[in-house]
Amino acid sequence: MEELKIFCPATIANISCGFDVLGVALDSVGDEMVIRKTSKKGIFITKLEGQDLPMETDRNVAGVAGLAFLAESDYEGGFEIEIYKKIKAGSGIGSSAASSTGAVWAMNELLGRPFTTSKLVEFSMEGERLASGVAHADNVAPALFGGFTLVRSYDPLDIVPINCPTELFATVIHPQIEIKTSDSRKILKTNITLKEGIKQWGNLGGLIAGLFTEDYDLIGRSLVDHIVEPIRSILIPGFNEVKTSSLAAGALGCGISGSGPSIFAFSRGEATAEKVAQAMKDVYQEIGIDHDVHISKINTEGIRKIK
Amino acid sequence: MEELKIFCPATIANISCGFDVLGVALDSVGDEMVIRKTSKKGIFITKLEGQDLPMETDRNVAGVAGLAFLAESDYEGGFEIEIYKKIKAGSGIGSSAASSTGAVWAMNELLGRPFTTSKLVEFSMEGERLASGVAHADNVAPALFGGFTLVRSYDPLDIVPINCPTELFATVIHPQIEIKTSDSRKILKTNITLKEGIKQWGNLGGLIAGLFTEDYDLIGRSLVDHIVEPIRSILIPGFNEVKTSSLAAGALGCGISGSGPSIFAFSRGEATAEKVAQAMKDVYQEIGIDHDVHISKINTEGIRKIK
Known part of the structure; x- marks a missing residue:
């Protein structure tokens, strides 16, 4: 070869x-x-x-x-x-x-x-x-x-x-604004309270458990970030509206992808992931920011050969 | 009834x-x-x-x-x-x-x-x-x-x-010294660095994954606490020696039970849990502190009726 x-x-x-x-x-x-x-x-x-x-x-x-x-x-x-x-x-x-x-x-x-x-x-x-x-x-x-x-x-x-639950789909919207990874790292606090930390690892534990048990409700309840999201989301216009609309459209949870500006949501089933996509698009159409939307099932094999 | x-x-x-x-x-x-x-x-x-x-x-x-x-x-x-x-x-x-x-x-x-x-x-x-x-x-x-x-x-x-892996056993040693829960809470820092937090939730994620996949090595690698143990262990004479000896005797991991003074270790299989018990006892015999030791499989049903 x-x-x-x-x-x-x-x-x-x-x-x-x-x-x-x-x-x-x-x-x-x-x-x-x-x-x-x-x-x-x-x-x-x-x-x-x-x-x-x-x-x-x-x-x-x-x-x-x-x-x-x-x-x-x-x-x-x-x-x-x-x-x-x-x-x-x-x-x-x-x-x-x-x-x-x-x-x-x-x-x-x-x-x-x-x-x-x-x-x-x-x-x-x-x-x-x-x-x-x-x-x-x-x-x-x-x-x-x-x-x-x-x-x-x-x-x-x-x-x-x-483990990845079989019915899990991701919706990702990319508002076409520029945020540099290095900038979005700079605005992070270097210290957090122990209390915030405990909440965060409680939620991560719940998320991992939910992924293994394929408990979609638990996944949704655990998709919470009290530490980074409240700070970084300031850099993404419309973030709170996108999140609220996604959850209203049936998403399990919603957050910042990487260091942004893309926003992701997880849903159970493709139909819901599509509704979430529409809800996200509506927000940026209203605000007037160009955007791409992706709907995808989770890729469980990673990189793959084609043709 | x-x-x-x-x-x-x-x-x-x-x-x-x-x-x-x-x-x-x-x-x-x-x-x-x-x-x-x-x-x-x-x-x-x-x-x-x-x-x-x-x-x-x-x-x-x-x-x-x-x-x-x-x-x-x-x-x-x-x-x-x-x-x-x-x-x-x-x-x-x-x-x-x-x-x-x-x-x-x-x-x-x-x-x-x-x-x-x-x-x-x-x-x-x-x-x-x-x-x-x-x-x-x-x-x-x-x-x-x-x-x-x-x-x-x-x-x-x-x-x-x-989930609880079937071969998991706990060894617990109780050195008979008094630490009040309220005291051991007071010495905790109220702030941690974001870096420490990330390590902690990385390890908790690994521990939860290890428990679900019954991966004893992963459980062992994840039983790490960079935040609380270094501070609280100061209140427990012989803690570091007990930990070192337990790991040398084959324990997967070792830490403070609750707010102490008891120290726990997890092992794969009862025979190892017994070796760990002996290693723990040896430390406190050497130091000259009275102690109780318990070896137990994990209880997966909780409270139960007897007789």
Whole structure:
């Protein structure tokens, strides 16, 4: 096998009470990539369509992740990478993670899987470091493992796959405003009260339990974030209205995707997810902000080969 | 049915990263109680053996929980309560919770179950308020539901039963020193860093996932508490030695039970739990502090009728 064409899913990170630890992969939103073995050592971005992003290897997240892979591989050759972006950079649904994970996942396949999935997470985190200044794992882990993943610990890196209820759908709306990840990190408080912390880990415990027991009501009750959402949502015009309308339309819960500006909602069943999409769109039509909406079942396999 | 004799389990609360939210019921440690219907309205503690505790209804945790029950019940009569304490008050394994839950559980049985288990949790919390000044639910919930329980939220009260792996055993050592719950609460910091919080909810997520997937290694890796244990353990002589020895003897994890001074460890299988017990005893024999040790499988049914 000399070449692979793949689908790289968009991902939602910072799922409400799971700030910085819980992410999930989407099924109908994502990039396409072609990865090709070359005899020449190195990583070469040969095509990049759909977004205006750097093509120099060391300035491109897929390039940087690929270099991290090569540095630990005993493979003597190199790889060409074509990237067909469908996920908008800066939208808050893991655009950089899709590219960095796609590169290393396909490279690993082409070489007969020398590395574990957890190791691929580590390589991909170098792409995240380039994109946002922080080598976070909460988007790259679900892109690689599929479904919901928990980053239990960074030192050592410990990724825990979490069960995904079969009827769970995500609706994501991307209001076309710009928020930089680094900015939305700056406004976070560095301290919280122990009381707030207890509420947050109580809710995360409930969310994980709800995902395992496929208890949709419990999932809904647990999708609460008292700590980050009240602060970050200030940067997203219409956030409270979108949340209120989504819940009124039947969503189990609603929150900020990644560091925004995208907003996600989870619903039981596709019909409800569609109603939620309409409710979200109505808000931004009223406010007059351009937006994209995605409705997707949860992707439980992660990156996949296509055609 | 006019009278019930019951076993009321001891419980471990504040399970490491599950501070204030996660508790578990023990199987071989607990009190016995007899609850009897009377025609006279009211709650009457007619016998109290094994511990020197108040017998006046409004100064006894079982009495206070019973009064909360009666206040919402349309039952015209009352109850006599006999308490045979085996759990030492102030030991940190839910002595007051055993008494308050036992009272209301048996009363509910005797009246044909007018109240849900969650409602019984609420009545029992009044006993906890009397005992420690705080109406916490993390001991009374596992005593009533059995197994592991998560207190997801207090407002509204939301108790989530968590799966219990079949081979899980607890070892608990009670060094006979006195720590008041109110004192060990006072030394807690009221603020934590967001970073510490993220670690804690990452670990709690991992622990809940490990309990559902019966992944003993994951349970062990997740039994970490960066926030409360480093502070409270200062009040428990020999804590670090007990922890180190328990882990060396094969325990999955080890921490402070409730607000101490008891220390718990979880192990896979009874044989390991026994080795851990010996390791714990050795430490306190060396230091010269009297102690009790309990080895118990997890109690998954909660309070039960006996004979």
